Amino acid sequence: MKAVCWMGKSKVETLTVEDPQLLNPHDAIIKITRTAICGSDLHLYDGFIPTMESGDILGHEFMGIVEEAGKEVTNLRRGDRVVVPFTIACGNCLFCKKKIWAACDNSNPNAHLMEAAYGYSGSGLFGYSHMMGGYAGGQAQYARVPFANVGPLKIENDLPDEKVLFLSDIFPTGYMAAENAQIQPGDTVAVWGCGPVGQFAIASAFMLGAARVIAIDRLPERLEMARSLGAITVDYSEEDVSVLTALKDLTGGIGPDACIDAVGLEAHSAQLQGTYDKIKVALLMETDRPSVLRQAIQAIRKGGTLSVPGVYGGLLDKVPFGAAFGKGITMKMGQTNMHNYMKPLLERIENGQIDPSYIISHRITLDQAPEMYKVWRDKKENVTKIVIDPWAETAA
Amino acid sequence: MSPALNEKPFAEELPAASAAGVILDGRYLPPPEDKDGKLWVRTSALVQADAQELYAMWHDVEAAPAWQEQISQVVTTGERISHWTMQSDEKTIEWDSEILADEPGRRIAWRSIGGESDNAGEVIFEEAPGGRGTIVTVLQEFRMGKLTSAWETFVGRNPKQAVIENLRHFKALAETGEIPRAKHQPHGDRGVIGKMKASTYGEKVPIPSGSN
Known part of the structure; x- marks a missing residue:
């Protein structure tokens, strides 16, 4: 598949990499239909977040269609349309039970790195350094979503992707x-x-x-x-x-x-x-x-x-x-306790109180992403928000 | 010295455990210091499961490879004895382990009895204040020298950190039914430095299988 990879400070490339696989029983593989570049991705671009490594797939705002669900994922099926929260939460630890989902105890495989820096580790995040979990991100054609039984929000209306995509991070x-x-x-x-x-x-x-x-x-x-x-x-x-x-x-x-x-x-x-x-x-x-x-x-x-x-x-x-x-x-x-807000905010979108797509200024392909990181960092072309269609081809 | 585990488990009997070896007579007890060729680690985790269930999970030593890093096989060979195999890359070490104390739902203590590992340890399960789950406290002792170098070379982790990571895996498995993992995901070219760093992050150590 194609994916946007961090290759060093101020260096982002769109590369062909392997497709993700199910690794755990609560995983799902999502075929991504829309994804976005977040302002916080610019902190990675500028090299401010430690433990980013060459080859890491970027992106934590994405949605798509369930391609494959692990054997313990009982609430999702192939073909379901979902928005994925950028924080990964297990749903069972003390913090998830207290609804402080961004503090999940069990979703960061590299918790020891964060413990060294912060005392305790927060939840794992998609595409946001090895310290924050080392999970491959969503500026790609597919992504593996851990604890898919807890995080992804099913979209059961016919609203276009652009109206619900920002439930993945910035609206909540x-x-x-x-x-x-x-x-x-x-x-x-x-x-x-x-x-x-x-x-x-x-x-x-x-x-x-x-x-x-x-x-x-x-x-x-x-x-x-x-x-x-x-x-x-x-x-x-x-x-x-x-x-x-x-x-x-x-x-x-x-x-x-x-x-x-x-x-x-x-x-x-x-x-x-x-x-x-x-x-x-x-x-x-x-x-x-x-x-x-x-x-x-x-x-x-x-x-x-x-x-x-x-x-x-x-x-x-x-x-x-x-x-x-x-x-x-x-x-x-703190990081957003995503799981508290996705459903109530979806209702606000459904009943017409807000249309989050008003902030979009640029619609691009994966191949255009590296250039657009630079454009947005330099605050050119009046960028307010960049959305990527990972299946669109760049016009020659 | 913590009364939770005798400093010389090979020479003396273990005393009765206090509250997880962390509190004695209302005072906090710091963990034992590394000295005299011994290395200690004490670590604890708050787990959302009851003590009896966690005790049973820990006591099932043959299932240890599911959550202990680089333990490839454990075979029960006697009423209180099991044979442990630890594998890393192409190297293997083996030892026997004897259970010294076994209090269902509360405490297990053990030590190695021959083989290539010289260790002793104890785990205590107790209800957290306010009924917020079970506090699991592990105290583990290693002899330095051959063992430490073996662990560091074989495990690719500091031996103390390995104990901490194993308890983390145990907690994740108990709470969620799986162990989180980010290895074997797609990525672009890591380059030379990136490959080196995977080792410093501990990402070269295989994550145990959990429920897979």
Whole structure:
């Protein structure tokens, strides 16, 4: 089959590899009908996530048709149409029973690598480094899905793939970000980063009762999209704009009730601290560039809630923990507990509350993927979301 | 020294186990230190199954190859004795193991009695606080020297890590009926460095079969 492989920092190739096989009784093989490139794949592209190896198949947002089901998979049959969650969960450990699916104890075969870095291992993820499981990803024509009796969501309507594909990660991730922000009716919510997760966080914040959402980014196409959802936008790259002042001005001086960092470890900053973080990362004195996290802690109101769906990987420098303590804020974060959200959010799509396909800007083939990683990383061609049809041929 | 396993199981009798060898008289007990040619590892796992069921699974030594890395065969040869074969690539080591203590639903202790492995160990099953499952604690001792080098060469893993991984496999098998695995999946060319790293990640050690 064809698959998009990580071949080193800033190096992605579409290669012909072997087809996946059933390896365990709860596995299923999915013939992928649509897959996507996630903003978090750019962290892999840029070499920020350790334990990626040459040859690893990328991709964790995918859906398709069950090709083959293992002998213990009783709920799926060949031909079923499914969306696959990017976190892999066993359904039986203490964490799955507590519905903290992203903390599953049993789905990461390389848990020892993560234990060394984080103390304990989270769940395995598709196509996201050996530390996170070493599972082959879904930017391919087929994928092996472990614990297929627990994760995949059956789609039993005739909605097109593009409307339900984002149940695999970014819609639930944006929704959980808004839920983690503990939004009360009437709240003002600030969202840093208006990429796909930020977009769904904005939409979800309104669903959960926010009276005002303030969206912060620098790319015009994203800010335009955020305004179309009803958000007020702040372009941090404009010379005369201070985000902290803007958030005070828009909240009567008290700051947002909730802040959502949908940017994560590769934040850009127009200020001196952007340069500072780039130097410290280059000198291996920190691993992540936390300028959004710093700003959100500074901006949030007293007693507010900071929700972090943006990915962080390692060690951060100069995080103003004193400000966090001094204001008594709550912080909630982590990989998405996908399995809690897929079904209820599918219902919201089915009843017409939201059509997640509005964020798609590019539809490509597997062969075009390597080039599009670069285009998206460099923020060219007004990319907002790239969807791949793994069976389409590139026109010559 | 933990009272859970006597430091000299070859010379003295095992004392009665305390609460999984981790608590004594309300105080936390650190694991024994490596010294005098011995290497110790203590590890624990919280498993969603009852103690009796887990005890039975551990006690079924002939099924150990399903969840213990590189154990190719175990044959019961006496009431308390079994013969173990460990295989890696083309090398094989064998030893006999004797059960020293056997308390159904609670505790098993063993030691090697001759052969190419010099080890002793104990496993304790106890209900977790709040009834949240069963805490399984394993304490394992190895003699250094021949054994360690054999383990490191044969297993491709640090011997302590092998004990930790085996308990992880045991827990996964008990909770889900299978052992998670990512080997033998499709991938592009690994290159020279990638192949080397597969070894450092422990990915060269075959994952036991589980229920396959």
